[in-house]
Amino acid sequence: MSEPETAGEGELSARDRAVLEIAARTWTGPGPRERAVRERLGISPTAYFQQLNxxxxxxxxxxxxxxxVNRLRAARAQHRASR
Known part of the structure; x- marks a missing residue:
């Protein structure tokens, strides 16, 4: 039996956890990550980054x-500061 996409109020959904799992990995470039996003989540890379943000x-x-989350928040803040 598969896990539901939604979760209780205090928990992340299975999809949210999968987004974070993909974000936690180190990728050799955008191609493998984009492929993983499409295959595992069934969404576009743009939708993935919107959900991750x-x-x-x-x-x-x-x-x-x-x-x-803290690593990506720091990277986001640095990117915004450099604009």
């Missing part, structure tokens, strides 16, 4: 994977 502001994501 929203997750970075979600306290549940921070509780689930603080290392990845």
């Amino acid at each position: 929203a997750l970075l502001d979600d306290p549940r994501a921070l509780r689930h994977d603080p290392v990845t």
